[in-house]
Amino acid sequence: MRVVCAGDEFISARLLADAVVAELDRVGLAAEPLPIDSRWPSEPFEEVDGVREAAGDPGRLAELVAGADALVTHLAPVTKEVITAGRGSLRVVGVTRGGPVNVDLSAATDAGVPVVYLPGRNLGAVAEFTVGTMICAMRGLPAAAAELAGGRWDGTGFRYQRVGLELRAATVGLIGLGAVGLRVAELLAAFGAQVLAHDPFADPAAAARVGARLVELPDLFAASDVVSLHARLTEQTRRIIDAAALAAMRPGALLVNTARGELVDSAALDAALAEGRLRGAVLDVFDPEPPGPDDPLPRRPEVFATPHLAGASRQVAEESAARIAREVATVLTGGVPTHQANPHPNPVANTG
Structure with missing residues (x-):
């Protein structure tokens, strides 16, 4: 062969x-x-x-x-x-x-x-990356580390107005409850977080198994301290996070995107961050990739930006x-594969 x-x-x-x-x-x-x-x-x-x-x-x-x-x-x-x-x-x-x-x-x-x-x-890698960066961003660690690397000791991170939530006190909303979303929900449940999820195609039994409560999108935005994206990119999900969605989020919420850059309206997100409506964002994906030199999002101190590494x-x-x-x-050997992207009803066997 x-x-x-x-x-x-x-x-x-x-x-x-x-x-x-x-x-x-x-x-x-x-x-x-x-x-x-x-x-x-x-x-x-x-x-x-x-x-x-x-x-x-x-x-x-x-x-x-x-x-x-x-x-x-x-x-x-x-x-x-x-x-x-x-x-x-x-x-x-x-x-x-x-x-x-x-x-x-x-x-x-x-x-x-x-x-x-x-x-x-890569669901395990992406799920661990999602939760790990979520914790870092909620606690303001990327910006604090950058300040220290630049020679500045900023002790004001202990001010009550700046400190973030622990996951056990947070409500996390997952948009998309496929393989990755389900694993993220499992990890979050272990931390004691309350998990909401929106996915029109979700299996209610699978959601219940990982402790995620299925809700409509407006309810997820209103109740979540963190909104994490795990949806596939379709015409229905393209820019699902637009200006209206960002305005509907809980003030001071964190947005996490490890799925596809096209799920987010970048200009609307930049405006929401500039206005202080969100605490910050974790962005591992961009539209386009790599982001252009004039894209302000990776340079924002409240953005934890990484170059599409979640699945590595x-x-x-x-x-x-x-x-x-x-x-x-x-x-x-003439068998039927588990996942096939194109129709081919009669696989060719070859045992020689």
């Missing part, structure tokens, strides 16, 4: 290859890995030939894919050129991401190639490689 392993500096080709070799060996298949790495994140990803958030040379990738049985990758550009190069041999594309935006799904479907992926692959952990890299190897092996 010739398997192209297109990695990067986070999930390397070597990591993918080791996982693929071990998994195919487990099901009785011999793997011949064909490794290639991009320099992401040292070099940014971009839109490439109609696919998004991709890094690497599609021409070089197409050369490797020709004659290959499978392609596994994190964010290599799986363009129409790459899919076309694999016609007649390529049986599956595996993507170690929650959404395969770096794959031309139309081209893959036309070629009869299933695209498997990993929803919720060693566990995410290692476990994603192992999981996608299992999905690819399932398809190659």
Whole structure:
């Protein structure tokens, strides 16, 4: 089995290859890995030939894919050129991401190639990041650390008017109660926080299991000390946090966004912070990414801004490689994968 392993500096080709070799060996298949790495994140990803958030040379990738049985990758550009190069041999594309935006799904479907992926692959990392940064921002730690690093000892952080809440005294509203939202709710419950959630598609039993009370959006805004975003980006959720939503939030609330930058109207958030209506914001995602040099939000002292790091952990890299190897092996042995992004009712078995 010739398997192209297109990695990067986070999930390397070597990591993918080791996982693929071990998994195919487990099901009785011999793997011949064909490794290639991009320099992401040292070099940014971009839109490439109609696919998004991709890094690497599609021409070089197409050369490797020709004659290959499978392609596994994190964010290599799986363009129409790459899919076309694999016609007649390529049986599956595996993507170690929650959404395969770096794959031309139309081209893959036309070629009869299933695209498997990993929803919720980084839920643990994102949930821990969300709660950790939430605590830091509520207590004013990023600004205090910046002051001290600049040589200024600011002891006024002990003034009652400046101190923040502990989580056990806070009401946290989650917008989106999918895999990440549910894990965040579990962690918050352990701290003793009251958790509200808004998600039209939420499973009431799952919400009850993690101690989250489902409410309408206006009620969430009015009652929450912290509003944390975990919704998928759709036309319905785009800029769900606009000027009206910010005005409806409890005065002094904290906004946390580790989901998508497009969920927030950046100009409206900047205005709300400038007017002092919010205590602050945690922003790990932006619109666009990276934010432009004239974007005021990352420079605000009340904003804890990070460069899209919520899902970065060693566990995410290692476990994603192992999981996608299992999905690819399932398809190659005629099974039905757990998560497939395009319709392909008859996976091609290959046991040779």
